Amino acid sequence: MEAGSSAAAALVAMALGAAGAAPLTAQASVVREGYAMGTALRIELVAEDDSRPRTLAASEAALHAVERTEALLSTWRNDTPLARLNRAPIGVPQALPTDLATLLETALDWSRRTGGAFDPRVGALVDAWDLRGTGRAPTLEALGRARAAAGDAAFTLGHGTLARLHPDAWIDAGAFGKGAALAAAADTLRALGVTRAWMDLGGQLLVLGAPAGDPAGWGVRVAHPSDRTRTAAHLRVRDASVATSGASERGVEVDGARLGHILDPRTGAPAPAWGSVTVVDADPVRADVLATALFVLGPEAGLALARTLPDTGVLFLVTRGRDAEARWNPALERWRPAVNPAEPVDSRSTLPSTPSVGRLP
Ligand code: AMP
Numbered sequence: 061m062e063a064g065s066s067a068a069a070a071l072v073a074m075a076l077g078a079a080g081a082a083p084l085t086a087q088a089s090v091v092r093e094g095y096a097m098g099t100a101l102r103i104e105l106v107a108e109d110d111s112r113p114r115t116l117a118a119s120e121a122a123l124h125a126v127e128r129t130e131a132l133l134s135t136w137r138n139d140t141p142l143a144r145l146n147r148a149p150i151g152v153p154q155a156l157p158t159d160l161a162t163l164l165e166t167a168l169d170w171s172r173r174t175g176g177a178f179d180p181r182v183g184a185l186v187d188a189w190d191l192r193g194t195g196r197a198p199t200l201e202a203l204g205r206a207r208a209a210a211g212d213a214a215f216t217l218g219h220g221t222l223a224r225l226h227p228d229a230w231i232d233a234g235a236f237g238k239g240a241a242l243a244a245a246a247d248t249l250r251a252l253g254v255t256r257a258w259m260d261l262g263g264q265l266l267v268l269g270a271p272a273g274d275p276a277g278w279g280v281r282v283a284h285p286s287d288r289t290r291t292a293a294h295l296r297v298r299d300a301s302v303a304t305s306g307a308s309e310r311g312v313e314v315d316g317a318r319l320g321h322i323l324d325p326r327t328g329a330p331a332p333a334w335g336s337v338t339v340v341d342a343d344p345v346r347a348d349v350l351a352t353a354l355f356v357l358g359p360e361a362g363l364a365l366a367r368t369l370p371d372t373g374v375l376f377l378v379t380r381g382r383d384a385e386a387r388w389n390p391a392l393e394r395w396r397p398a399v400n401p402a403e404p405v406d407s408r409s410t411l412p413s414t415p416s417v418g419r420l421p
């Protein structure tokens with residue numbers, strides 16, 4: 061499937077979660093699975109037993125919220141406001157739709173706050189390394205040209221406008237698009253009165269409330285950075301998003317070396333594959349942005365930044381041979397299971413992310 065083409069809800073299933081329970085107490089879930097933003101989407105909403113039709117409608121609305129975000133941000137098709145901005149004439153400030161302007165202002169603010177570790181204005185560098193193709197190591201000259209078309213040299217923000225500054229410059233929504241889609245879906249679900257929900261968009265999670273009978277929250281399995289079938293940690297979360305960035309699973313191969321899909325905009329080169337970072341935050345955009353930024357910063361500088369974030373839980377998993385060493389900031393404590401951190405809560409997982417606005421793998 062061409063990534064940007066309109067998402068399809070492949071399957072809608074309604075199942076009784078509590079098998080054999082009396083009808084008055086039964087909890088029904090509406091599960092919807094499909095593809096959106098070039099990646100897998102799963103929506104699971106818990107309905108009280110008298111509200112299944114409303115819950116089904118809410119799942120449809122959440123899917124549409126994701127599709128609207130894709131229609132705003134995709135750079136794999138040329139009809140979105142972001143794709144048009146990416147073709148804008150050089151030096152002419154472009155007025156943007158309010159939702160896009162707000163998102164890009166937030167993204168560029170994070171670029172500043174992370175010292176450029178996160179910067180969606182990396183398009184020219186993505187091209188130089190052919191990260192959307194089979195991969196290539198650019199010549200020094202080509203890398204220099206790409207760096208001169210990225211970051212502050214690529215786009216500049218005005219009052220609700222953005223000006224493109226270089227013919228090779230484009231903005232890649234890959235590092236914040238999934239968060240934006242989940243934020244839109246969460247707003248939609250809350251407005252429709254949904255109180256318990258689990259969404260997974262390409263490995264980034266969004267949960268509302270807690271599962272019935274489990275007020276501590278939804279159990280989240282954090283995968284080992286280099287083997288997603290193994291569990292490295294468990295978390296319990298309510299009303300939050302969980303995003304993981306890592307270089308181990310995706311990427312391209314150049315001269316026998318594996319290049320991750322996350323670039324360090326400060327050097328122009330792919331960030332080294334040291335492990336993965338998982339971020340828990342009430343705001344899905346912040347979780348997505350920070351996972352990418354903290355991966356680029358790495359476990360040392362990243363943990364220093366994470367310690368300054370009082371409401372954002374951060375877990376670094378540093379690969380050590382077959383094992384992974386865990387480091388986390390104080391804010392993560394509230395999401396660590398109180399009883400036994402090794403307790404196998406369930407099989408749901410957060411994984412190093414797959415492309416959020418891209419082709420299906
Ligand atoms: P994520 O998987 O959320 O960490 O985002 C990675 C994707 O964002 C990549 O596939 C690129 O499309 C884009 N990207 C790569 N490096 C950066 C960066 N340092 N800042 C912002 N976007 C990036």
Ligand code: MG
Pocket residue numbers: 234235236303305347348349350351352
């Ligand atoms: Mg991200």
